[in-house]
Amino acid sequence: MPKIALITGITGQDGSYLSELLLAKGYRVYGVMRRSSVFTTQRIDHLYQDRHEEHVRFKLLYGDMLDPMGLRRVLSEVRPDEVYNLAAQSHVRTSFDQPIYTGEVVAIGTLNLLEAVRDYRDSSGKDVRFYQASSSEMFGKVSEIPQTERTPFYPRSPYACAKVYAHHQTVNYREAYSLFACSGILFNHESPRRGETFVTRKITRAATRVKLGLQEKLFLGNLEAKRDWGFAGDYVEAMWLMLQQQRPDDYVIATGETHSVREFLELVFSLLDLDWQDYVEIDERYMRPAEVDILLGDASKARDLLAWKPKVNWKELAAMMVEHDVELAQRERTLADAGYALTTNAGS
Numbered sequence: 001m002p003k004i005a006l007i008t009g010i011t012g013q014d015g016s017y018l019s020e021l022l023l024a025k026g027y028r029v030y031g032v033m034r035r036s037s038v039f040t041t042q043r044i045d046h047l048y049q050d051r052h053e054e055h056v057r058f059k060l061l062y063g064d065m066l067d068p069m070g071l072r073r074v075l076s077e078v079r080p081d082e083v084y085n086l087a088a089q090s091h092v093r094t095s096f097d098q099p100i101y102t103g104e105v106v107a108i109g110t111l112n113l114l115e116a117v118r119d120y121r122d123s124s125g126k127d128v129r130f131y132q133a134s135s136s137e138m139f140g141k142v143s144e145i146p147q148t149e150r151t152p153f154y155p156r157s158p159y160a161c162a163k164v165y166a167h168h169q170t171v172n173y174r175e176a177y178s179l180f181a182c183s184g185i186l187f188n189h190e191s192p193r194r195g196e197t198f199v200t201r202k203i204t205r206a207a208t209r210v211k212l213g214l215q216e217k218l219f220l221g222n223l224e225a226k227r228d229w230g231f232a233g234d235y236v237e238a239m240w241l242m243l244q245q246q247r248p249d250d251y252v253i254a255t256g257e258t259h260s261v262r263e264f265l266e267l268v269f270s271l272l273d274l275d276w277q278d279y280v281e282i283d284e285r286y287m288r289p290a291e292v293d294i295l296l297g298d299a300s301k302a303r304d305l306l307a308w309k310p311k312v313n314w315k316e317l318a319a320m321m322v323e324h325d326v327e328l329a330q331r332e333r334t335l336a337d338a339g340y341a342l343t344t345n346a347g348s
């Protein structure tokens with residue numbers, strides 16, 4: 001019998017890569033998605049469109065982290081072996097504008113799911129395994145560099161505070177109810193499928209659009225913040241590995257390299273033979289009330305116990321994103337030349 005995985009946040013960046021990985025491993029993959037008035041399945045449509053074996057192994061169900069009864073219904077319908085909780089209001093800047101909503105989805109939503117998983121485990125007798133998408137944002141105002149599983153948390157945003165709550169609940173369900181529950185403390189991970197309001201993708205989209213004459217300026221906030229950026233495709237493999245171990249645990253997943261937003265800008269624009277200083281303007285709207293200045297992860301535990309290490313480095317990641325976004329901009333250029341009005345995401 002193939003293993004069954006349930007993924008919340010299936011329509012997001014990580015949901016799409018994790019689905020591909022699990023389908024390739026022979027799993028049946030069920031995704032939880034929210035109803036929306038517009039299509040949100042762009043990142044997973046290619047999995048859906050396969051009319052052969054993959055198609056029947058990949059299914060979507062409606063559900064919301066704020067609807068505990070709905071989550072219970074989904075669990076009893078799907079009967080999963082593994083549950084990956086990737087759903088979140090995941091944008092840090094937005095969490096300052098919507099702190100209560102972010103707390104409800106990220107913190108209480110995770111608790112809703114943990115409760116549903118515990119009850120499902122107890123009633124079905126199935127040894128279900130649970131993965132929680134924890135975040136390096138929990139380290140916030142860091143007390144040491146690099147950060148490990150033992151570094152204290154000092155969250156600096158409503159998003160990070162909610163992730164700390166969800167992280168501790170996951171640990172508590174492991175200790176209190178012997179649930180096989182793991183938290184992956186993942187540092188920033190990016191890809192051509194990254195949401196366009198996160199800084200790396202905002203930069204690769206803008207630089208490639210500038211190159212093709214579709215955009216004149218790029219408005220950014222703090223260029224000095226440093227992040228440990230990896231490739232999302234590598235990081236979903238670590239999620240799966242955590243659930244294949246003999247005992248549940250928490251792991252930092254990171255590259256061990258950190259770069260500033262300014263360095264990322266320089267790299268991306270130079271890949272396109274452009275000087276970023278000709279196009280970038282600082283806009284206060286993209287500054288945060290409290291900033292996380294530097295993140296740098298030490299993933300030695302994952303390397304030693306999971307045999308996990310990143311395959312794509314920082315420069316390869318930027319080149320991959322630029323290559324993808326050049327193609328996208330070329331398609332937009334063709335549309336613009338044919339007289340169609342274009343829109344682009346100018347969000348935070």
Ligand code: NAP
Pocket residue numbers: 008009010011012013014015032033034036040063064065066085086087088089090091105109133134135136185186187188189190195
């Ligand atoms: P993402 O692209 O923003 O995707 C978030 C997903 O959550 C989307 O599918 C979204 O659905 C869904 N979602 C939001 N609110 C929901 C709700 N109330 N009920 C059900 N689903 C809901 O995020 P990502 O980059 O893939 O990250 C995956 C997870 O890892 C998130 O929990 C994030 O906080 C965490 N994380 C990310 C990073 C990173 O660098 N990417 C690092 C550490 C941790 P819609 O499509 O309908 O919006």
Ligand code: F7E
Pocket residue numbers: 090091092093134135136137186187188189197198199200202219220221222223225226227261286287288291292348
């Ligand atoms: O910002 C600075 C900004 O929004 C990175 C999420 O996936 O990773 C992500 O959170 C840095 C920050 O990611 C702009 O101030 C400058 O210092 O790409 P970001 P994030 O906040 O690190 C963690 C691990 C998660 O868990 C989150 O879910 O870039 N920055 N100018 C900007 N950031 C944005 N978004 N837009 C700007 O214009």
